[in-house]
Amino acid sequence: MRGYWAECRYIALAVPGIQTKEYMSDLLKKEEPVLPSLPTTILPAIAELTASLGIPREVLASAEEIEYAWRDLPRELREIPPELRGELMARMCVAVSTGLFDGAMNYAWNAAVLQLRQKIRNFGLPVVARTAQNR
Numbered sequence: 001m002r003g004y005w006a007e008c009r010y011i012a013l014a015v016p017g018i019q020t021k022e023y024m025s026d027l028l029k030k031e032e033p034v035l036p037s038l039p040t041t042i043l044p045a046i047a048e049l050t051a052s053l054g055i056p057r058e059v060l061a062s063a064e065e066i067e068y069a070w071r072d073l074p075r076e077l078r079e080i081p082p083e084l085r086g087e088l089m090a091r092m093c094v095a096v097s098t099g100l101f102d103g104a105m106n107y108a109w110n111a112a113v114l115q116l117r118q119k120i121r122n123f124g125l126p127v128v129a130r131t132a133q134n135r
Helices: 004-008 042-053 063-077 087-097 101-123 125-133
Strands: 010-015 018-023
Touching: 042 063, 063 087, 087 101, 101 125
Parallel strands: none
Antiparallel strands: 010 018
């Protein structure tokens, strides 16, 4: 979900004997969002929910998986421009905090589709298609 021009353009850095490419967006310092700590009530609530339904706790993401995903979420959010971190990204974060990773992926996918539709409206399908072919 990087910015349109950052996706399309890169800077070729000429180093004697070595050629590398860097995307312009990689050259900019990105602020990592600061998320609150994972609420201490979430993991026990998941255990209580599965127990009350009479299903094993193991059918859902483990506490370790949830904590790991929550800890790394700011690094992933950093790659999303702040102006694109809207309602769907908030829902994605809530889904991650409860271990509903498939739901989190759906929210991220929906946000990406909405941005693609907006690019098509802004630039027209031929420009977007040409950009995709040049990758």
